[in-house]
Amino acid sequence: MTKKKIRFAIIGCGLMGREFASAAARWCHMTADIPAPEIVGVSDLNPNARQWFCDNFDTVKYSTADYTELLDKEDIDAVYCAVPHNLHEKIYIDIINAGKHLLGEKPFGIDAEANHAIMDAIKAHPEVIVRCSSEFPYYPACQKLIEWIREGKFGKIIEVRSAFCHSSDMDTQKPINWKRTLSINGEYGCMGDLGIHTEHVPFRMGWKPLNVFAKLSNIVTERPDGKGNVVPCETWDNAILLCDVKDVDGSIFPMMYETKRLSPGSTNEWRLEVYGLEASAKFSTNDPGAFCYTQSLGKEQAWCRVNVGYKPMIPTITGGIFEFGFTDSILQMWGAFMCELSGIEIPFGCVTPEETELSHKLQTAALLSNKTGRLVTIE
Numbered sequence: 593m594t595k596k597k598i599r600f601a602i603i604g605c606g607l608m609g610r611e612f613a614s615a616a617a618r619w620c621h622m623t624a625d626i627p628a629p630e631i632v633g634v635s636d637l638n639p640n641a642r643q644w645f646c647d648n649f650d651t652v653k654y655s656t657a658d659y660t661e662l663l664d665k666e667d668i669d670a671v672y673c674a675v676p677h678n679l680h681e682k683i684y685i686d687i688i689n690a691g692k693h694l695l696g697e698k699p700f701g702i703d704a705e706a707n708h709a710i711m712d713a714i715k716a717h718p719e720v721i722v723r724c725s726s727e728f729p730y731y732p733a734c735q736k737l738i739e740w741i742r743e744g745k746f747g748k749i750i751e752v753r754s755a756f757c758h759s760s761d762m763d764t765q766k767p768i769n770w771k772r773t774l775s776i777n778g779e780y781g782c783m784g785d786l787g788i789h790t791e792h793v794p795f796r797m798g799w800k801p802l803n804v805f806a807k808l809s810n811i812v813t814e815r816p817d818g819k820g821n822v823v824p825c826e827t828w829d830n831a832i833l834l835c836d837v838k839d840v841d842g843s844i845f846p847m848m849y850e851t852k853r854l855s856p857g858s859t860n861e862w863r864l865e866v867y868g869l870e871a872s873a874k875f876s877t878n879d880p881g882a883f884c885y886t887q888s889l890g891k892e893q894a895w896c897r898v899n900v901g902y903k904p905m906i907p908t909i910t911g912g913i914f915e916f917g918f919t920d921s922i923l924q925m926w927g928a929f930m931c932e933l934s935g936i937e938i939p940f941g942c943v944t945p946e947e948t949e950l951s952h953k954l955q956t957a958a959l960l961s962n963k964t965g966r967l968v969t970i971e
């Protein structure tokens with residue numbers, strides 16, 4: 593069976609642009625009948641970055657430094673845009689105004705104002721399908737946790753913790769790059785980079801933050817620039833956000849969001865923990881196959897660990913006993929986006945524009961809270 597194709601351009605041919613292309617190249621991995629992305633055009637200011645796509649994909653017809661050249665092409669239906677944060681507003685709006693579907697990257701605008709402008713373009717183009725990338729919820733063990741939340745297995749929720757922690761910046765000699773500069777990465781710092789990853793599941797579960805008390809840290813204040821100088825590193829390294837969250841039934845519980853670039857021992861640790869009166873459960877990419885949950889033994893609770901195996905949301909050729917990893921979660925996320933583009937129903941979709949709007953409200957309020965030392969209400 594030949595799968596239907598949706599023709600894509602990639603704007604921003606860096607780390608994430610290549611991940612998408614690699615997922616597109618193994619579309620045969622998925623057994624479900626989902627339209628396949630075909631990479632037709634690539635745009636990046638750096639010709640070497642584009643060349644990798646031209647070398648590996650004979651479907652690439654257009655390669656250009658000027659992304660606007662791709663937007664009037666009739667044989668491009670959709671765009672994946674993975675560029676630095678200061679460019680999100682202009683490029684996303686141009687893509688949407690050109691009538692192309694868009695999977696954009698977080699934080700979906702460098703700040704709330706930029707996000708607002710992107711939201712206005714989306715509202716003016718209801719025919720265009722727009723989503724934001726977030727892959728970690730597609731780990732099968734996390735999907736299990738989502739199922740438990742939806743089934744109400746936790747009873748009254750005591751507390752929820754969601755975290756995304758890196759350790760790569762523990763190396764204080766690591767040269768600065770755009771992700772550590774205010775003008776390109778933005779004032780949110782680590783929250784802009786990692787925040788939407790921690791918010792996707794809680795927001796989708798209807799857990800709305802009512803307020804936030806934030807502690808932001810700039811721990812490594814200068815870094816080498818790679819050219820023999822030391823320059824200021826002004827972005828927030830770590831953030832701890834404490835919120836009151838309103839559940840869909842109106843009850844309120846505390847929730848902690850952690851986004852950290854300086855987290856000793858964490859390579860790329862994404863985790864979600866839900867504690868309830870009837871049960872508790874947690875998932876971490878540190879133990880990617882495991883779904884951990886409590887069982888009550890009389891008045892005591894025991895933590896149990898089940899290895900979920902390779903049982904993804906979208907079925908694949910891989911046997912259920914094998915291990916699931918990062919690139920599999922990227923493939924599943926892309927499968928989810930292609931389903932959303934094609935009107936195929938799925939249990940858990942990509943981050944919606946409205947969820948990015950809430951993310952900006954939370955992170956903007958966190959900046960104010962950190963500055964004033966006060967709890968800030970989220971409107």
Ligand SMILES: NC(=O)c1ccc[n+]([C@@H]2O[C@H](COP(=O)([O-])OP(=O)(O)OC[C@H]3O[C@@H](n4cnc5c(N)ncnc54)[C@H](O)[C@@H]3O)[C@@H](O)[C@H]2O)c1
Pocket residue numbers: 603604605606607608609635636637638641657659673674675676677679697698699725726727784785
């Ligand atoms: N989903 C995830 O897990 C994940 C992981 C890392 C980064 N990201 C996000 O992806 C986006 C890109 O990050 P990255 O790590 O791929 O960065 P990167 O620096 O590796 O790649 C960005 C690319 O954009 C190109 N670029 C810059 N200006 C351009 C322009 N005007 N036109 C076309 N291309 C241009 C750069 O040359 C570069 O190749 C960011 O929004 C980032 O937050 C997401």
